[in-house]
Amino acid sequence: MGNTKLGLPLEYQRHPEFFDAFSDNGHAAATNTVIEKLLRKQKVHTVLDMTCGTGSQVWHLAKHGYKVTGADFSPALLRIARAKARIEKTPVEFIDGDMRTLQVGAFDAVITIANAVGHLTKAGFEKSLRNIGRNLKPGGVYIFDIFNLDAMTDTVVADFAMHWCRKSGNTQCHDVQCSVINRRQGRLTSYDHYVFQKGAREPQTLRSRFSLQLYTAKELRGMLARNGFDTLMQCGLDGSQFVSGKTTSILTMARKC
Helix, strand or coil, rough: CCCCCCCCCCCHCHHHHHHHHHCCCHHHHHHHHHHHHHHHHHHCEEEEEEECCCHHHHHHHHHHHEEEEECCCHHHHHHHHHHHHHHHHHCCCEECCCCCCCCCCEEEEEEEECCHHHCHHHHHHHHHHHHHHHHEEEEEEEEEEEEHHHCCCHHHHHHHHHEEEEEEEEEEEEEEEEEECCCCCCCEEEEEEEEEECCCCCCCEEEEEEEECCEEEHHHHHHHHHCCEEEEEEEECCEEEEECCCEEEEEEEEECC
């Protein structure tokens, strides 16, 4: 994923120490609860999180008794995840790898959460789907989320604008982010203006831009079918009933054919 044409947020590589701070949108706990319930209903025991970041879903599932393996393309984020594992004394294996190519075994379930598939081009996502199938046992399930293109009204996109202030150690970061949508391409592009200040030193200003590839629910079902999956369900991140023009994020669960 490191060579994606869509770009990546600044904290993925250059400032991984702020990854957790900017990823905490207040909804992670609720989403993790929904994912765990879905996995439990499917009688899942082993899980591969192919885009684990610093381990949000990994820790939640491990504490609920699942055998979880975390993987990510970012060595910097994995270093943080491994440090957390030592502190938590949680026996979780973390592996460097890209969801499009990584093959580490056969699991009951694979997950990729937090709009991870949106950082891939459409061709990259289809390649990932085929590879995810290779990491699943027969009948295994894949759970992922992505913004719903059908729900991206001008009002919704404008409401994505945010101004965050976060601190890591003695460094503060201010981030102003605004987004625009290209509905024909199905891409949401976000523009960030960061100001970093370490202690009382002169602030450093950085600008960044990245895009997410978005999909409609129908488009996702078609892509899954083409790449060896049956769609089992689609809902909101909180488990609510999916409504095409209103549900902002689609949580999808599919079974390997």
